[in-house]
Amino acid sequence: MTDASNAQTEQPQQTYQEAITRIQEIVRLLETGDIEVDELTKLIEEATGLIQFCSTRLTSIDKEVSQLLQQLDESSE
Numbered sequence: 001m002t003d004a005s006n007a008q009t010e011q012p013q014q015t016y017q018e019a020i021t022r023i024q025e026i027v028r029l030l031e032t033g034d035i036e037v038d039e040l041t042k043l044i045e046e047a048t049g050l051i052q053f054c055s056t057r058l059t060s061i062d063k064e065v066s067q068l069l070q071q072l073d074e075s076s077e
Protein backbone atom coordinates (compact mmCIF):
# COMPACT_ATOMS: atom_id res chain seq x y z
CA MET A 1 0.00 0.00 0.00
CA THR A 2 1.30 3.49 -0.78
CA ASP A 3 1.70 6.29 1.72
CA ALA A 4 -1.26 8.09 0.14
CA SER A 5 -3.41 4.98 0.59
CA ASN A 6 -2.29 4.69 4.19
CA ALA A 7 -3.10 8.34 4.79
CA GLN A 8 -6.57 7.90 3.29
CA THR A 9 -7.18 4.81 5.43
CA GLU A 10 -6.21 6.68 8.58
CA GLN A 11 -8.19 9.84 7.84
CA PRO A 12 -11.61 8.71 9.07
CA GLN A 13 -10.06 8.43 12.53
CA GLN A 14 -9.20 12.13 12.35
CA THR A 15 -11.50 15.01 12.97
CA TYR A 16 -12.10 17.63 10.33
CA GLN A 17 -10.15 20.15 12.43
CA GLU A 18 -7.16 17.80 12.74
CA ALA A 19 -7.12 17.36 8.97
CA ILE A 20 -7.27 21.13 8.39
CA THR A 21 -4.46 21.67 10.88
CA ARG A 22 -2.29 19.10 9.09
CA ILE A 23 -3.03 20.71 5.71
CA GLN A 24 -1.91 24.05 7.14
CA GLU A 25 1.31 22.43 8.43
CA ILE A 26 1.98 20.98 4.99
CA VAL A 27 1.40 24.36 3.33
CA ARG A 28 3.90 25.97 5.71
CA LEU A 29 6.46 23.27 4.87
CA LEU A 30 5.89 23.77 1.15
CA GLU A 31 6.26 27.54 1.48
CA THR A 32 9.72 27.19 3.02
CA GLY A 33 11.02 25.55 -0.15
CA ASP A 34 13.53 23.47 1.84
CA ILE A 35 11.99 20.11 0.98
CA GLU A 36 13.61 17.30 -0.97
CA VAL A 37 11.76 16.03 -4.04
CA ASP A 38 10.87 12.68 -2.45
CA GLU A 39 9.44 14.39 0.63
CA LEU A 40 7.61 16.90 -1.57
CA THR A 41 5.80 14.08 -3.37
CA LYS A 42 4.78 12.47 -0.08
CA LEU A 43 3.51 15.75 1.34
CA ILE A 44 1.48 16.53 -1.76
CA GLU A 45 -0.05 13.04 -1.73
CA GLU A 46 -0.90 13.42 1.95
CA ALA A 47 -2.42 16.87 1.40
CA THR A 48 -4.49 15.57 -1.51
CA GLY A 49 -5.92 12.80 0.65
CA LEU A 50 -6.65 15.21 3.48
CA ILE A 51 -8.39 17.65 1.13
CA GLN A 52 -10.55 14.81 -0.20
CA PHE A 53 -11.41 13.78 3.36
CA CYS A 54 -12.38 17.36 4.28
CA SER A 55 -14.45 17.79 1.13
CA THR A 56 -16.32 14.54 1.76
CA ARG A 57 -16.89 15.50 5.40
CA LEU A 58 -18.24 18.93 4.46
CA THR A 59 -20.60 17.40 1.90
CA SER A 60 -21.85 14.95 4.50
CA ILE A 61 -22.38 17.68 7.09
CA ASP A 62 -24.19 19.83 4.53
CA LYS A 63 -26.63 17.00 3.82
CA GLU A 64 -27.19 16.38 7.54
CA VAL A 65 -27.87 20.06 8.22
CA SER A 66 -30.25 20.27 5.25
CA GLN A 67 -32.17 17.25 6.54
CA LEU A 68 -32.38 18.71 10.03
CA LEU A 69 -33.60 22.05 8.70
CA GLN A 70 -36.19 20.29 6.57
CA GLN A 71 -37.41 18.34 9.62
CA LEU A 72 -37.59 21.57 11.59
CA ASP A 73 -39.63 23.23 8.84
CA GLU A 74 -41.99 20.26 8.67
CA SER A 75 -42.52 20.18 12.43
CA SER A 76 -43.28 23.90 12.59
CA GLU A 77 -46.02 23.71 9.95
